[in-house]
Amino acid sequence: MSTVEGHRQEKTTEGTLVHVSDSTGHAPPLPEQGEDDGSAQNTTYEKLPLSYYLTPQFLGTFLARSHILSGVPAFGITCNAGYFGWTLASNSLTAINEELGPSDSYLWISLSYTLTAAVACLLFGRLSDIFGRRWFTIGGNIVALVGAIAGATAQSIGAMIVSNVLLGFSQPVQLSYATVLPELVPFKYRGLTNAYALAVTIPGAAFGPVIAKALISHTHATWRWSYYIHIIVTSVGLLLIVVFYFPPKFSMLQGNRKRWNVVKTLDVGGMLLFIGGMVVFLIGLSWGGGAYPWRSAHVIATIVCGFLTLVALVVYEAYMPKHPLIPLSLLRNRQFLLFLVAGCSGGMIYYSMGIMWPLIVSELFTTDLVTQGWLAMSSSGGNTLGNVLCGLFYVMFRRIKWQLLIATIGMTAFIGAMASTTQYSQTKSIVISIIGTIFAGFVEGIPTISVPYTTNAEDIGLAVGVFQSIRVCAGSIAIDVYTSILSSRTASLEAKNIPKAALGAGLPASSLQSLLQALAAGSPAALATVPGMNPAIEAAVAAAQKSSFSGAVKIVFLVTIAFGSLGILATLFLQEIDHLFTDQVARKLYNPIKRKTEDSAAEAMEKAVVIQEENRVG
Known part of the structure; x- marks a missing residue:
């Protein structure tokens, strides 16, 4: 069962029972469920046969999330795409500005990425807990693909900013190994999933700066190849996710509850306060010392307003919503x-x-x-x-x-x-x-x-x-x-x-002012014109x-x-x-074909029981 009924829930015959972990953060034991109970939820290592870890769903999920594609050394598919999406681009900002600018607005390329990533982290985590991760993951990678295409074809700094808004919004999805992979393996092996995911992101995470500089220096398309690579890697990862990644879906998490009923319980007020406060606060920080002096009204007003909005979020979460976006039990953990x-x-x-x-x-x-x-x-x-x-x-x-x-x-x-x-x-x-x-x-x-x-x-x-x-x-x-x-x-x-x-x-002392002006201009030619220079x-x-x-x-x-x-x-x-x-x-992942067959069999059995009961009464 999922989370809209409070910070801790489990399914009962009457509905839901809320239970909260103690203040030390030691979560209560998970209820054990059998492999074939249809819930696709909590179980134990012993109850999952070795064949489960060899299913296409399990292997394909790890391949899509952070694996090696056959014949392509160490391409960590969507996770690597996330690193390529930022590491290569961030090491190409000067070249991008030289070709599409110059413009002071190019600084918003990195800022827009950071802003949207900060907001999307919480929204993806919370909403995918409630509604299931599959379609959020697919949607996030589609957004990343659109963002990469926009970056590869951009003809202005404004288009690059739009591209990075999309890439930033998709970043928590593409780098969601810390959420997705650990929940699929025994608790004692969770560290291995992170090691595994990050080991195969070496092309993007470790070699990103080298690749970016080499692309600028040795290819005709220069920095655009950073986005071409992103398109290729994201496309492969997206295909694998569509085919293989089947985590617990909404009905498995929420039982008989209707989607619209769950949507109506979402903490929209908390979401708006979080998004507004985080964005305004980070914009104020980015302006300080750059676009505006730290003491300017622009910087002070945005930082203060953003901070107060985040404080208001905490107060709001404590007293207003029945089902808060960020339960205070987590902040007391x-x-x-x-x-x-x-x-x-x-x-x-x-x-x-x-x-x-x-x-x-x-x-x-x-x-x-x-x-x-x-x-x-x-x-x-x-x-x-x-x-x-x-x-x-x-x-x-x-x-x-x-x-x-x-x-x-x-x-x-x-x-x-x-x-x-x-x-x-x-x-x-x-x-x-x-x-x-x-x-x-x-x-x-x-x-x-x-x-x-x-x-x-x-x-x-x-x-x-x-x-x-x-x-x-x-x-x-x-x-x-x-x-x-x-x-x-x-x-x-x-x-x-x-x-x-x-x-x-x-x-000569008389040339000192000319020297300082030449250095401020940043031009070797200007430096050469300084009287007495050698x-x-x-x-x-x-x-x-x-x-x-x-x-x-x-x-x-x-x-x-x-x-x-x-x-x-x-x-x-x-x-x-x-x-x-x-x-x-x-x-645990489920097999959609097997699940559909089991659902059909269960439905047929229910109809047979009803018919048998009607015949008996008649």
């Missing part, structure tokens, strides 16, 4: 909240690498596009490796609290050590970034795997959706903090270092720019230590969840 804080902390630190490392590579180490892609892979590849190892260690060693604590300490230490980065530390910085992002992969992966353990099967989508939405919001806050520090600190250091370096190298002065100015940038980078990475400390503190209060690693299976 201590284990869930601690995993949420730890996951947000890890995300906020990892975003520092996601934003800063590509800039460090291009500003301090190399100007060659393909080389930039390879060096940037040390961060994305390290994080992917950490995610994969995390899933394996999760099952092999257990003791989840201590794994997360060690990983959070390691991540905080090594990412913080990136503060030592300069233009002369390329090898050292690469090694530190790899180790730090491997730990970050653990800190990202462990809470993601653990959140489903804090709730019952009927609310897995809800819990994961809330977790992902809040983590996206926390990541946006971190990005704005980092970029604001970077821009302001770089400007202040350049104002001090560049004049000193230029004059020390022999630039190669030695140019080299001194370039070195001063790099020193200023590395000085700003130092402050950014020192700030990450504060976020990491918050994660360490949250982890210390976690309780172990090893006792939840049982043989129970939350959901």
Whole structure:
């Protein structure tokens, strides 16, 4: 049974019985059901024969979600499509703006993706818990396909923004491995599904920067190939989902209840408050320090209004709806909240690498596009490796609290050590970034795997959706903090270092203003026209720019230590969840052909009983 009747439900002959887990987040045992009871719901590992795991539905679902297509090495179908949809595009923004712009609006390409993804995470999780995941999954991938086609054929920045709105809205569906796959396997093996899903996303997740730069440099269609790849991968994944993915459908989740009756109980007010508050808040954050100064009315008003709307959402959920979008029992679940804080902390630190490392590579180490892609892979590849190892260690060693604590300490230490980065530390910085992002992969992966353990099967989508939405919001806050520090600190250091370096190298004092204007223009030709300029002065100015940038980078990475400390503190209060690693299976797929045959047989049997009873009475 599903979730509209409250945070915890199970089917009874009279209707539904609401029961809530305790404040520690230890969910009550799931009711055991037989393999052939027709519910396609909770059962145990022993009650599912080996043949179940070899059915086309099970194998096809894993293939569609995160598998290797025969003959195509390591293409993680829809999950890989989700990574391709953003990793390639985000590494091509400059090239996109150069071809379709230039326009300041190109920044909305990434912003629109983040906004819609943050909103869609919760909506997909909650609604698919209630109505079943199959058609939401199919619909989400169709939206992704349309978005990829729009991106591949775009002739303006506006069209690219529309494309990324669609891709962002479909992102929670394409990256729903944390919701869909764990519920299909025994509790004790859930970590393996995440390791498995992420291992085969390596082409998009780890090699994305390299592929994007290579496509720009070596193909006629340049950045458009990023979207062509997305179209190909999504099409294959969508086909596999349509053919093989048959999770519990509405009638299995809701019994005899009618769809329209369930629709009428949805918390529309909560949805509107959530969407409005999240979108306005994130827009305000994105404007700050970029489109408008942080002290401007535009920024302050949107951030305050968005935040107050989200506060109003919590109050509304507590008192108004009978069936809330986000039950307060989830927000009172201590284990869930601690995993949420730890996951947000890890995300906020990892975003520092996601934003800063590509800039460090291009500003301090190399100007060659393909080389930039390879060096940037040390961060994305390290994080992917950490995610994969995390899933394996999760099952092999257990003791989840201590794994997360060690990983959070390691991540905080090594990412913080990136503060030592300069233009002369390329090898050292690469090694530190790899180790730090491997730990970050653990800190990202462990809470993601653990959140489903804090709730019952009927609310897995809800819990994961809330977790992902809040983590996206926390990541946006971190990005704005980092970029604001970077821009302001770089400007202040350049104002001090560049004049000193230029004059020390022999630039006439009368040419200093011309030099600063040429640097602001960003044109090598303008720099060459500065009176008294020579190669030695140019080299001194370039070195001063790099020193200023590395000085700003130092402050950014020192700030990450504060976020990491918050994660360490949250982890210390976690309780172990090893006792939840049982043989129970939350959901099982069904065979639509067999199900239809059984339904027809049951209907015929009912008619026969009715006829027999009528004949007896007659």
